[in-house]
Amino acid sequence: MxxxxxxxxxxxxxxxxxxxxxxxxxxxxxxxxxxxxxxxxxxxxxxxxxxxxxxxxxxxxxxxxxxxxxxxxxxxxxxxxxxxxxxxxxxxxxxxxxxxxxxxxxxxxxxxxxxxxxxxxxxTFLGGGIQKSKELVDKKIIGKINFGNAIFAFPGVQSYHPNPEPWFAKKEGGPVIDMGPYYLTALVNLLGPAKKVTGSVVNGIKRRTIGIGPRKNKTFKVECPTTYLSTITFENGSVIRLTLSFDVIAHQRNHIELYGDKGSMIVPDPNMFGGSVYVCKNLGDPWKEYKTNKMPLGKINIRSQSSRANESATNSNYRGAGLAEMAYSIENKKINKCNGELSLHVLDIIQSTMKACTSGKLQSIKTTCAKPQPFSxxxxxxxxx
Structure with a gap:
């Protein structure tokens, strides 16, 4: 007990x-x-x-x-x-x-x-979706991962949050700080620590309108870049093109795609715990689906949109897993999986990405961390x- x-x-x-x-x-x-x-x-x-x-x-x-x-x-x-x-x-x-x-x-x-x-x-990287992806990557199902793409792009936090101004503030705002942690933590979990980053920014709509809550229809000023286009090189040699944007009405790209010398992989939404992983190993072959809906942290527990910003209509959301795993680690004197070293490395990538994109100059990542172990x-x- x-x-x-x-x-x-x-x-x-x-x-x-x-x-x-x-x-x-x-x-x-x-x-x-x-x-x-x-x-x-x-x-x-x-x-x-x-x-x-x-x-x-x-x-x-x-x-x-x-x-x-x-x-x-x-x-x-x-x-x-x-x-x-x-x-x-x-x-x-x-x-x-x-x-x-x-x-x-x-x-x-x-x-x-x-x-x-x-x-x-x-x-979220402790969930079935990213853990199944990690299992397949570690087994080298698609071989050595040379490069890949990742994207988060939608119109902006103001559509679902009643007080969205902090996400558009000068020093604390933008999609890299908001959504970058999900994508970057998932990528570090799959590929290991990052080494360097380059990129550029696109400035979107300068005034936004609040979409819900008591201040609905009130407008506010945007004080930060709202689209970042970056290229991240990892210590293992993998190169990922990452798009993070609050300026896209709609798109049909996958959240994360990894391209290895023996096949390609579609990684599910890193902002959620579940979702299927898909692998294609030969040109023209159908994508093989690896389901996660029977994994303890992959089972669907959301059947309808609850207005929570971090939930899609039908998916699995077990936020708090990291808190519970940390409590278990404290009791058993283990290193917790959502630990400070990992979080600091992700923060380093976030800050380096923002600096690289706004300055146009390559930024070396100052820290490293251990590649997270599987959550068995x-x-x-x-x-x-």
């Missing part, structure tokens, strides 16, 4: 509901208290989920809380995570680790000094109900 870790949630916004739902799937986490810079949000959250609302300061100092779940906006991730560590608590944050690489390094240094764990979204069925079974 696993220990159940007592979790304090900071940031009672759009994503918090998904993490409360995680308690239905995982056996070692329980959110018992919440806080928000807007205390009314915390009170509403506490009422909905029958927990206690505190101020942020009170929650950070609460002796009952063992892990801080940091669901604040990106620019607040660093300060909240740092205060959690200073107060002797493990911390699991939404992506990215921080919006500044030096801040990310500081968090890892502090966690190591205080012998505390850092965990960081995305944890045996390990998955340790944390699921």
């Amino acid at each position: 696993n220990k159940i870790f007592k979790v304090g949630l900071i940031g009672c916004g759009h994503i918090s509901e998904t993490y409360f739902r995680a308690e239905k799937y995982f056996n070692n986490i329980k959110i018992i208290k919440c806080a928000d810079i807007n205390h009314n949000n915390a009170l509403k959250c506490a009422k909905n989920f029958k927990i206690e609302a505190l101020t942020v300061k009170e929650l950070l100092k609460d002796s009952e809380i063992e892990i801080i779940l940091n669901l604040t906006i990106p620019k607040a991730h660093y300060q909240v995570a740092k205060q959690a560590l200073i107060n002797g608590k493990h911390v699991y944050s939404e992506k990215p680790l921080a919006i500044n690489f030096e801040d990310g390094k500081d968090l890892l240094k502090l966690a190591k000094k205080k012998k505390l764990y850092i965990g960081n979204a995305p944890d 069925l045996k390990e998955v079974k340790k944390i699921i109900k």
Whole structure:
């Protein structure tokens, strides 16, 4: 029987509901208290989920809380995570680790000094879709992967988020910070660490209109590039062309395609946990489907759109797996899979991509990390109900 870790949630916004739902799937986490810079949000959250609302300061100092779940906006991730560590608590944050690489390094240094764990979204790479892809890549089903394409492109966060301005702010906004972590973490999981990046930007619509919520139809100014076109070279020699855009009405390209010397692979949506993997090994052959819907973290658990930004109409969403896996790792003194070194490397790629694209100059990735190990069925079974 696993220990159940007592979790304090900071940031009672759009994503918090998904993490409360995680308690239905995982056996070692329980959110018992919440806080928000807007205390009314915390009170509403506490009422909905029958927990206690505190101020942020009170929650950070609460002796009952063992892990801080940091669901604040990106620019607040660093300060909240740092205060959690200073107060002797493990911390699991939404992506990215921080919006500044030096801040990310500081968090890892502090966690190591205080012998505390850092965990960081995305944890979607722990799901059936990316894990099945990893299994096939590691078996060299398509041989040596020489190059590939990846794309996230749609009209923008303002279509589904009631307060989208942070995603378009000068230093914290744009699709690389928003969606880059999913794609980059999946690619590092499949290919290993990155080495260098080049690219360019396209500036899209300068004023956006909020699509839902009490401020619907209100317009706001865009203060950052909204399309990044990059080329990332990995340490293993693979080259990936990555498009991240808030300026595309619609497209029919696959999320990730990998091209090896023995075949090609279609990798499912890295923003989700499930989806089939497809492989073609000979010209003219049909694509072979590798289903993941019977894997514990690949089973469909969403049947209709719930208005959550991170859910497609029919798919699998087990966000919180990384938090639960970290809790298990704390108890068993293991390195957690959504660890700080991986998250810092992804942050390094994010910052380097943005700099390469805006400057037009090649950027070398300063960090490296261990290629993540598979999340085995045996390990998955340790944390699921």
